[in-house]
Amino acid sequence: MNELQAVQTELERSGLDGWLIYDFRGANAVARPLLRALLGERLGSRRVFLAVPRQGTPVLLVHFIEAGTLSGARGVERRVYTSTESLDAELRRALAGMKRVAMEYSPHGDNPYVGTVDAGTVERVRALGVEVVSSGDVAQVLQRWSEEQLDQHLRASEVVIRAKDAAFGFIGESLALGHTVRETEVQRVILDVFEQEGCICDHAPNVSFGAHAGDPHYSPVPGADAQLAMGDVVLIDLWCRLPEEGAPYADVTWMGHAGPPSERVAKAFAAVREARDAAFKRVADAYAEGRWPSGAEVDRVARGVLEAAGFGEAFTHRTGHSLGSESAHGLAAHLDSYETRDERLLRPGIGFTIEPGVYFPDFGVRCEMNVFVDEDGPRATTDLQGDLEVLP
Numbered sequence: 001m002n003e004l005q006a007v008q009t010e011l012e013r014s015g016l017d018g019w020l021i022y023d024f025r026g027a028n029a030v031a032r033p034l035l036r037a038l039l040g041e042r043l044g045s046r047r048v049f050l051a052v053p054r055q056g057t058p059v060l061l062v063h064f065i066e067a068g069t070l071s072g073a074r075g076v077e078r079r080v081y082t083s084t085e086s087l088d089a090e091l092r093r094a095l096a097g098m099k100r101v102a103m104e105y106s107p108h109g110d111n112p113y114v115g116t117v118d119a120g121t122v123e124r125v126r127a128l129g130v131e132v133v134s135s136g137d138v139a140q141v142l143q144r145w146s147e148e149q150l151d152q153h154l155r156a157s158e159v160v161i162r163a164k165d166a167a168f169g170f171i172g173e174s175l176a177l178g179h180t181v182r183e184t185e186v187q188r189v190i191l192d193v194f195e196q197e198g199c200i201c202d203h204a205p206n207v208s209f210g211a212h213a214g215d216p217h218y219s220p221v222p223g224a225d226a227q228l229a230m231g232d233v234v235l236i237d238l239w240c241r242l243p244e245e246g247a248p249y250a251d252v253t254w255m256g257h258a259g260p261p262s263e264r265v266a267k268a269f270a271a272v273r274e275a276r277d278a279a280f281k282r283v284a285d286a287y288a289e290g291r292w293p294s295g296a297e298v299d300r301v302a303r304g305v306l307e308a309a310g311f312g313e314a315f316t317h318r319t320g321h322s323l324g325s326e327s328a329h330g331l332a333a334h335l336d337s338y339e340t341r342d343e344r345l346l347r348p349g350i351g352f353t354i355e356p357g358v359y360f361p362d363f364g365v366r367c368e369m370n371v372f373v374d375e376d377g378p379r380a381t382t383d384l385q386g387d388l389e390v391l392p
Contacts (some may be wrong), residue, residue, distance in 0.1 A: 002037065003033055003034045003037040003038075003142060004034065004037070004038065004052070004058070004075060006141040006142070006144075007019060007034060007052055007138060007141060007142070008052065008053075008054060008055065009141075010137070010138050010141045011052070011053075011054040011102075011138060012054055012055075014102075014137065014138060015100075016054065016100055016101065016102050016133070016138065017053065017054055017097070017098035017099055017100050017101055018051055018052055018053045018054060018095070018098045018101045018102070019031075019051075019052040019101060019102045019103075019135055019138050019139075020049060020050075020051050020052075020095065020101045020102070020103050020125060020130075020132075021034070021035065021049065021050040021051075021052065021103075021104075022047070022048070022049055022103065022104070022117050022121055023035060023043055023047075023048045023049075023050075024046075024047050024048070025043070025044075025045055026043050027116070028104060028116065028117075029116070029331060030104050030113075030114070030116060030135070030139045030142075030331055031050075031104070031135075031139060031142070033142040033143075034050075034052075034142055035050065038050070038058065038060075038073055038074060038075055038076055039060070039070055039073045039076075040070075040072060040073070042069055042070070043070075044062070044063070044066035044069045044070065045066070046062070046063035046065070046066050047063065047087070048060070048061065048062055048066075048070075049061040049091065049094065050076070051091075051094040051095060051098075051101075053098070057075070057076065057077050058075070058076045058077070059076065059077045059079060059093075059094040060073055060076040060077065060078045060079065061079055061080075061081055061087070061090050061091065061094060062078060062079075062080060062081070063080070063081060063082070064080050064081070064082045067080050079093070079094070088124070088128070091124070091125065091128060092128050095125070095128060095130050098130060099130065099131060100130070100131045100133060101125070101130055101131070101132060101133070102132075102133055102134065102135035102138045102139075103117050103121075103122060103125065103132050103133075103134075103135055104116040104117040104135050104139070105117055105122050105132055105133070105134055105135070106134055106136070107134065110340055110341040111134075111136065111340045111341060111342055111343075111344075112340065113331065113334065113340070113342070114134055114135065114136040114139075114344070115134075136333075136343070136344040137344055137345055137347070139331075140332050140333065140344055140345070140347060140350065141347075141349075143322070143330060143331050143332040143349075143350055144347075144348070144349030144350060145248060145349055145350065145351060145372070149246060149247065149248055149325075150351075150372060152241070152242045152244060152246075152247040152248060153241075153247070153248040153249070153250055153323070153351060153370075153372070153381060154381055155242060156199060156240055156241050156242055156247070156248070156249065156250035157250040157252075157370060157381050157382045159193065159194065159197045159199050159240055159250070160238055160239065160240055160250045160251070160252050160382065161252065161382065161383050162193055162197070163189075163190045163193035163194060163197075163238055163240070164190075164236060164238060164252060164254050166189050166190070166192075166193050167186050167189050167190050167207070167236055167238075168234075168236070168254070168256055168389050168391070170185075170186060170189045171186060171228065171234065171256065171258075171391050171392075172389075172391045172392040173392070175228070175258065175391055175392040176392040180227050180228075181227065181228040182220075182225050182226070182227050182228070183207040183208065183209055183212070183220035183225035183226050183228075184207070184220050184221070184222050184225045186207045186236070187204055187205055187207045187220055190205050190207070190236070190238050191204060191205070194240045197240075198242070198243065199240040199241060199242060199243070200240060200241060200242075200243050201238075201239055201240045201241070201249075201328075202326075202327045202328070203219070204219065205236065205237060205238035205239065206218055206219055206220075206235070206236070206237035206238070206253075207220055207225075207234075207235075207236050208220070208226075208233075208234070208235040208236075208237075208364070209226040209227070209228045209229075209232045209233070209234055209258075210226060210228075210229065210231075210232040210233060210362070210363060211226075211361065211362050211363065212226055212235075213233045213234070213235035213359075213363050213364035213365070214359045214360050214361055214362065214363055214364040215359070215364070216316070216317055216357060216359060216364065216366070228258055229258065230258045230259045231258060231259055231262075232257070232258045232363075233255065233256075233257055233261075233265060233363040233364070233365065234255065234256035234257060234258065234389070234391065235253065235254075235255055235364060235365070235366060236253065236254050236255075236256070237251075237252075237253040237366065237368070238251075238252060238253075239251035239252070239328040241325060245325075246325050247325055248323050248324065248325050248330070248351055249323050249324065249325065249327070249328040249330075250323075250370055250381070250382060251323060251328045251353055251368065251370060252368050252369070252370065252382050252383075253355055253357075253366045253367065253368035254368075254385055254389070255269060255365055255366070255367065255385065255388050255389065256388060256389035256390070256391050257388050257389070257390055257391065258391050259390070259391070260390060261388055261390070265363060265365070265388075266388070267309075268311065268314075268358050268363075268365045269365050269367070269388055271305065271306055271309035271311050271358070272306070272311075272356050272357060272358055272365050272366065272367045273367050273385070273386070274305050274309070275301075275302040275303075275305040275306050275315075275319075275356040275367075276302070276354050276355070276356055276367045276368075276369060276384075277384075278301050278302060278304075278305045279298050279299075279301050279302040279319055279320070279335065279354045279356070280354055280369070280371065280378060280380070282297065282298050282301040283298055283346055283371065283373065283377070283378045284377050284378055286346075287373070287376065287377035287378065288377065292345040292346055292347050292348075293345070293346055294333070294342065294343045294344060294345055294346070295320075295333040295334050295335045295336055295337075295342035295343070295344055295345075295346060295352075296335075296336060296337035296341055296342050296343050297337075298319060298320075298335045298346065298354075299318055299319040299320075299335045299336050299337040299338060299342075300337050302319040302335070302354070302356045303315060303319070303337070303338065303356075305356075306356060306358060311358045314358035314359055314360060315338075315356060315357065315358055316359060317338070317339065317357065318334055318335055318336035318337075318338055318339050318340070318342075319335035319336065319338075319354060319355065319356050320334065320335035320336075320352050320353040320354045320355050320368075321334045321335070321336075321352060321353055322334055322350060322351065322352045323350075323351040323352055323353065323370065330350075330351075330352075332344070332350040332351075332352070333345060333346055333347075333350065333352065334352070335352065335353075335354065346373055346378075347373070348373050348374050348375045349373070349374070350372075350373060351370060351371065351372045351373075351381065352370070352371055353368055353369065353370055353371070354368065354369050354371060355367065355368035355369070367385055369382050369383075369384050370382040
């Protein structure tokens with residue numbers, strides 16, 4: 001099934017009359033796969049609208065001076081506008097018979113990953129008597145992985161685990177020999193494995209010792225990085241992908257401790273691990289019930305576990321994110337009812353992380369796994385950490 005067929009099938013399933021895609025200078029990342037498939041790489045410098053009906057041929061609206069730029073668009077009916085008045089007239093024509101269309105719009109700005117169309121453009125469409133709803137789930141069909149992409153992700157997952165093992169092996173051996181260990185040294189071990197395995201990453205991994213682990217997005221810098229001390233938590237968050245275009249990332253966080261962990265650290269880790277497993281179970285249970293859960297629903301489950309354990313205030317980010325290829329953070333549904341309200345569905349064909357965490361001034365704990373969902377439900381695509389790595 002090609003991109004257009006997939007979108008129109010989803011419009012039918014959702015009971016929508018169409019998807020009105022708006023782009024200005026290539027800014028619409030959500031719809032980019034469909035725009036590329038139909039229009040090619042160049043979109044020009046003026047406003048472009050693509051009205052995709054539930055059935056039939058999409059209508060492309062392009063400015064007169066850019067008509068030649070998009071003359072090679074295939075599978076669409078190309079129409080030209082000039083003034084703003086003619087744009088409104090062509091929009092009215094393109095949307096004739098449509099009462100309810102999807103756009104990159106999020107009610108109340110609840111989900112900025114979806115709501116990328118400016119308010120004025122939404123007002124322009126509504127002024128034509130057309131109801132505008134969110135395109136969140138329609139657009140997700142463009143983020144489904146092919147069999148090749150799933151295989152690429154699984155291969156990257158193996159590399160991530162090997163790099164994680166090399167990092168903790170380096171720390172353990174260094175401590176056993178009485179050597180010092182710095183965060184950037186461990187970071188270099190991970191990057192060396194990525195290079196040896198032919199994988200790439202958009203930026204260097206997170207290696208955090210002690211209090212640095214209390215910062216979820218900490219990144220060590222040479223000269224300002226920490227030296228590991230006995231009693232420190234070790235948090236390593238690492239991600240990579242194969243170099244082929246479109247290959248999805250694998251992304252894992254693994255926890256260790258220099259010497260036996262305190263009761264406080266052990267309790268925090270156990271609660272985070274339980275929250276991770278509860279989130280995965282909710283996805284599996286939903287599929288067993290014959291439905292797709294939303295990212296927000298799964299986030300609430302993980303958050304409830306940590307609140308019950310007394311760590312609710314310390315869980316200060318979403319439970320997980322979709323996995324992409326341009327970065328580890330993709331464009332499909334995230335597990336989030338906290339930072340945003342992501343009501344998009346965890347539908348078959350997408351990959352995402354589950355990574356609850358708790359953070360304090362002196363340490364932090366996060367436990368991350370990767371998941372791919374197919375028609376039968378979720379599957380873990382990375383190893384799951386069961387216990388803290390006690391070092392050495």
